[in-house]
Amino acid sequence: xxxxxxxxxxxxxxxxxxxxxxxxxxxxxxxxxxxxxxxxxxxxxxxxxxxxxxxxxxxxxxxxxxxxxxxxxxxxxxxxxxxxxxxxxxxxxxxxxxxxxxxxxxxxxxxxxxxxxxxxxxxxxxxxxxxxxxxxxxxxxxxxxxxxxxxxxxxxxxxxxxxxxxxxxxxxxxxxxxxxxxxxxxxxxxxxxxxxxxxxxxxxxxxxxxxxxxxxxxxxxxxxxxxxxxxxxxxxxxxxxxxxxxxxxxxxxxxxxxxxxxxxxxxxxxxxxxxxxxxxxxxxxxxxxxxxxxxxxxxxxxxxxxxxxxxxxxxxxxxxxxxxxxx
Amino acid sequence: xxxxxxxxxxxxxxxxxxxxxxxxxxxxxxxxxxxxxxxxxxxxxxxxxxxxxxxxxxxxxxxxxxxxxxxxxxxxxxxxxxxxxxxxxxxxxxx
Numbered sequence: 001x002x003x004x005x006x007x008x009x010x011x012x013x014x015x016x017x018x019x020x021x022x023x024x025x026x027x028x029x030x031x032x033x034x035x036x037x038x039x040x041x042x043x044x045x046x047x048x049x050x051x052x053x054x055x056x057x058x059x060x061x062x063x064x065x066x067x068x069x070x071x072x073x074x075x076x077x078x079x080x081x082x083x084x085x086x087x088x089x090x091x092x093x094x095x096x097x098x099x100x101x102x103x104x105x106x107x108x109x110x111x112x113x114x115x116x117x118x119x120x121x122x123x124x125x126x127x128x129x130x131x132x133x134x135x136x137x138x139x140x141x142x143x144x145x146x147x148x149x150x151x152x153x154x155x156x157x158x159x160x161x162x163x164x165x166x167x168x169x170x171x172x173x174x175x176x177x178x179x180x181x182x183x184x185x186x187x188x189x190x191x192x193x194x195x196x197x198x199x200x201x202x203x204x205x206x207x208x209x210x211x212x213x214x215x216x217x218x219x220x221x222x223x224x225x226x227x228x229x230x231x232x233x234x235x236x237x238x239x240x241x242x243x244x245x246x247x248x249x250x251x252x253x254x255x256x257x258x259x260x261x262x263x264x265x266x267x268x269x270x271x272x273x274x275x276x277x278x279x280x281x282x283x284x285x286x287x288x289x290x291x292x293x294x295x296x297x298x299x300x301x302x303x304x305x306x307x308x309x310x311x312x313x314x315x316x317x318x319x320x321x322x323x324x325x326x327x
Numbered sequence: 328x329x330x331x332x333x334x335x336x337x338x339x340x341x342x343x344x345x346x347x348x349x350x351x352x353x354x355x356x357x358x359x360x361x362x363x364x365x366x367x368x369x370x371x372x373x374x375x376x377x378x379x380x381x382x383x384x385x386x387x388x389x390x391x392x393x394x395x396x397x398x399x400x401x402x403x404x405x406x407x408x409x410x411x412x413x414x415x416x417x418x419x420x421x422x
Binding site: 180182190 | 408412
């Protein structure tokens with residue numbers, strides 16, 4: 001009886017996800033598309049939880065639905081309010097449809113093939129057999145920061161590159177002027193909670209679902225909330241520190257990698273005895289970098305006074321005016 | 328006995344969610360929709376939380392559920408306030 005109910009629930013989840021995905025892509029109104037996309041992210045988080053992948057569920061809820069939602073919502077502010085998706089020609093639309101359907105079939109085949117072809121040496125078993133020397137007991141963290149640490153390093157580089165592009169292209173978006181005392185009151189309660197939760201996620205990543213990306217996104221959410229409640233808060237940023245925080249994740253990662261290369265002849269080949277501590281150090285730095293990167297991406301460009309070199313950003317009112325000047 | 332009560336409470340909560348959603352779909356303007364959604368969902372969530380607490384013997388998990396309930400209540404109250412204020416501004420601007 002219970003199994004049948006779960007089955008019905010799962011089928012409903014999948015159908016709802018497909019319907020949401022379809023309406024997200026086919027709607028003409030950008031605002032509606034973004035809202036539906038956020039809803040789809042939340043639904044996807046529930047589905048990951050149902051698939052017993054709590055790490056992915058957490059990441060999807062925080063990054064996919066939360067932070068991406070905030071980034072998209074702040075991005076569409078740059079467009080006129082009645083923005084519609086550009087009207088593509090029927091030929092173009094048909095080609096996009098054919099390409100998408102082909103991609104779906106190809107990916108379904110790849111997944112099916114992967115399950116069919118399993119020859120008893122699944123990757124998860126390899127991970128499980130090496131878990132004891134990885135320094136952590138959570139297999140997901142072991143893969144992300146030990147066995148496939150290279151991938152994670154490059155992922156951090158991708159995030160950094162994206163944010164550098166944002167910083168090169170734009171000034172920060174104009175502050176919204178409306179201030180809500182109620183929102184400020186809630187923010188004062190919520191931000192400490194978010195910081196604690198972020199630290200918890202970072203720490204717990206060693207043996208349970210959590211980790212740098214979730215923790216970093218949570219910290220960025222706290223920053224975004226602060227920015228929404230107190231629009232001028234970014235003027236108090238120490239820009240020198242901000243630059244350091246932006247790159248510290250990759251810096252520490254590469255330094256650890258090189259250090260381990262001196263000891264063990266291979267880049268990022270940790271000594272098993274230190275692996276746990278090294279992973280924690282890297283993850284802490286990565287959390288700070290991811291949080292900074294996502295916060296800057298939310299601001300949509302260089303904060304006030306970014307060009308003025310390494311001077312501490314003063315909170316004086318007319319700092320807007322020296323912005324364009326080349327030093 | 329406790330199970331049956333818990334299930335009844337959860338269904339009672341779901342009924343409020345349902346009426347809130349119907350209100351969201353059927354009512355004419357932003358303010359009445361917010362009214363339906365925020366209030367019905369909060370009371371619905373309260374009943375679901377009560378039901379879940381009755382089913383879950385672990386006191387730590389119960390505390391977590393209560394914290395989630397409080398956070399959702401605060402977030403829903405504040406976001407309703409923000410949406411309503413924005414709608415009010417646009418409403419005045421149109422006049």
